Amino acid sequence: MAQSVGQMFFARVAASQDVVALHAPHHNPPIKLTYGDFGKKVKHFAGGLLKLGLEKGDKVALISDNCPQWIISDLAILCVGGISVPRGADTSVAEVWYIINHSEAKGAILQNKRQYVQLAKELSTIPTLQWIVLLDDSVETIVQEQSFVSPGIRLVNYSDVCNSGEAGEELVEEAVKQVDREDIAALVYTSGTTGIPKGVPLRHRNLLYQCETIDLGFTINPGDVLLSILPAWHVYERIAEYFGMYHGTTIYYTDKRWLKDDMAKVDPSFIPCVPRIWESVYDAVMAKLSKAAPRKRQLVEFLLKSSREFIVHRRRVLGKEAAKYPPSLKESLKAFLRIIPLLPLHFFADFLVYRKIRSLTGKRLKAAVSGGGTLAPYLDDFFEAVGVPILNGYGLTETSPVLAVRSVKNNIRGSVGLPLRGTEIEIRDEDGNVLPQGEVGVIWARGPQVMSGYYKNEEETRRVLSPDGWFNTGDLGWFTWQGHLVISGRAKDTIVLLSGENVEPERIETVARKSPLVHQIVVVGQDKKALGALVVPEWETLAVVLNLPPNTPIEVLLNNPNAAKVVKDSINTVLREDGGFRSFEFISNVHLLAEPFSVENGMLTQTMKPKRNVILSRYARTIDEMLS
Structure with a gap:
């Protein structure tokens, strides 16, 4: 049994030398690597990191989007006992600074020159940061253009790190042997819908447990294609890629621009997605x-x-x-x-x-x-x-992430499947009492994938983690008669109306998006008489419904006196058709928004969930006026 992610990876390299491991046809230039070539590149980059002074337990920030260099860098860090601190390239400067500073990272790996120029001055204030590697090999350009160079921080090209590590394969092999299942592999900061990001330390055993235990009910063979589209830094996609490597699959990188064509062209066997x-x-x-x-x-x-x-x-x-x-x-x-x-x-x-x-x-x-x-x-x-088999799963960053997942052999629609083997899940009431099967309560979990506690945050750790290892997910759920878990909402997102009725907004939003007029929606109404909704409409469809040309300007539609009512009626129609909503769960008023919720404007997390606290704060006056 492998004792670390690095040992797991090199065992697969030895077993599947000639199988294609990574394929990135849209990368410039295109990249296609067999497991044998993949293993060499990881060893070379790991050797270069050792020459930069990386030691066991050192943290390295990895700020980049999906690409083969991301997974090569990540595995190289883990192989020699370092701790990967990942985040997406579109993360704000303030958040990147916070994560690198809070994690006390010794090094940082950035995607490109543009990202470095944005971050350079801020990074120069972080006392622990000693070096920065640029994946696009743009160091010489930065120097020639006299862009700001952080004083005291060494700036290195990715290819130079790889070249310097070519002679250090034996050192890497020895370092791999020294890494244990109990060592921390990654420090992942939650994207979070509320508050400051929290650092979640995940150990090698947490990550290996997922690879060794997840059973989707079908055979995965070396060479099967795993289509990768999600952010690599997110623990869900990361585990998907580790899981794929564990089974010897080919990881094929795509994005929103190419997804439709690639699904039909590549014939993937397995697609992890949202x-x-x-x-x-x-x-x-x-x-x-x-x-x-x-x-x-x-x-x-x-x-x-x-x-x-x-x-x-x-x-x-x-x-x-x-x-x-x-x-x-x-x-x-x-x-x-x-x-x-x-x-x-x-x-x-x-x-x-x-x-x-x-x-x-x-x-x-x-x-x-x-x-x-x-x-x-x-x-x-x-x-x-x-006839498209979709397996819904459930988990959190704090649980590495999978707690439960459906399988093709036992695919109970509406549920998120059975808990993984060796994982315990309980449904508890507000006083911590375990509820009987079928009753809704807070989901608590305990198992080999659960974190040991937040990084440098004992107060939050005590709030969610009991002394005997039970983790409070903050989600609401219940068990079916077959033992499958059903998610019914988020405890802390619960809206309490003035009447005292509790409402789970996510359940309403999920059904409301079935309306052809709704692109995005956030249900609001805390301490109000009734529920309202902030809606980004499908503008062309709305125009047609209002008997206007599809290309009618958004400003004209926003000023149309019937627009909000038409959207509200459409939402309530799909809620009524669903049949599962009480009278107070229907929408009393709608406010239409011209600006979509996005990661860039801070209103969506990297996994496309609404940041409710940000949205509620930004539109506080609008909500008050709408529901007064």
Whole structure:
């Protein structure tokens, strides 16, 4: 058994020398490496880091987006006992400074010259920082242009570090042997929807447990393609890549610009992604359908509706509903009888429509794992109906991240699956008492993947971690009768109305995004009489609904007296159709926003979740006026 991520990696290198490990066709220049070549590059860069003075336990900030150099740098740091401190290239200067300073990093690896120029003056004030490596080899350009060079901090090209380490392979091999499962591998700062980022130290055992334990219910063979689109610094994508390397897969790098073409061209076996990816696929299908001839559109809509009914009854017959109690014999028999007339329609729809939709994801997809947010029920239903296997999972940065995940053999839609082997999950009330199966409460977890505590933050550690190792996730959930976990909201996001009613906004937002008029939405109403919503609309669709040209300027739509009401009515319609909402959970008023929520304006986290505290603060007056 491997004792570190580095040992795991080099075991795979030895076993799969000629298998393609990394493929980045959109990189400039394109990169394609076998595991043998990959292993050499990691060794060379690790040897160069040793020459820069990196010692076991030293921290290195890795501020970059997805690219082969990211994973090479990350593995090199871990192989020689360093601690990787990752973050995305689009992180603000203030946040990067805080993370590098707070972590006491000895070195930093930056993506390019532009990033260095933005950060140089601030980084020069960090006393522990001794060197900076630039992945784009732009040191000479910086010197020639007389850009600001941080005094006392050595500036080095990535290629020079690699070249200097070529003669140090034996030193690297010896260093790899000295790293233990209990050593810290990474210090990951939570993107967080509230407050200052918290440093989460993850040990080699935390990360290896994920690779060794996650079972998706299908065989992963060396050479299977893993499509990588998420931020590499995020622990979800990081574990996906480690998991892929553990099994010898080919990691194929793509991004939003190339995703549609790459899914069809590359034929991936496995896609780790967030719900927004599947929302975009669904939206694209629905947009194409809306432009079809009326009779064709009506036929496809009828077939989709019939298939949804078919899969709902099929789940009941197979005992695969996310329900508190098993179906009675009478309910199962009734569902079976309903399936019979729907089955031919479903097969016809598959032949006529669904196989074309499946082709969008390639021909060899074994499964896609969705994590990092709630997968809306309508998406679960749609992709089950068309035959695209999506496995929803659940976890947090503090849990490395996976606590539970569905598998293709036991795919209970609406749930996030069974806890991983060796992981304990309890549902507790506000007083810490364990609740019986089926009741909603706060999710607590204990297992080999759970962190030991926040870095230099004992107060926060005591707040979320008990002395016996139980971690308070802050999420709400319950267990189905089969033992699968269902996420129902976020405890600290709960809105309390003046009437005393508690509302989980995320559940409403998830369903509201089914409206064709909603692009982004945040539900508000704390201490108000009723709920409201801040909505970034789908402007072209809104224009058409208002009987205006699709290219009507946003300013004109914002000033249209009917626009907000039309959006509100559309949201309440989909909530009503869902059937799971109480009267006080409907939206009483809507305010339309011209500016989308984004990472760049600070209103979304890197995993595309709304930063509620930032949004509520920015639009406080608007919310008061809307709900007064």
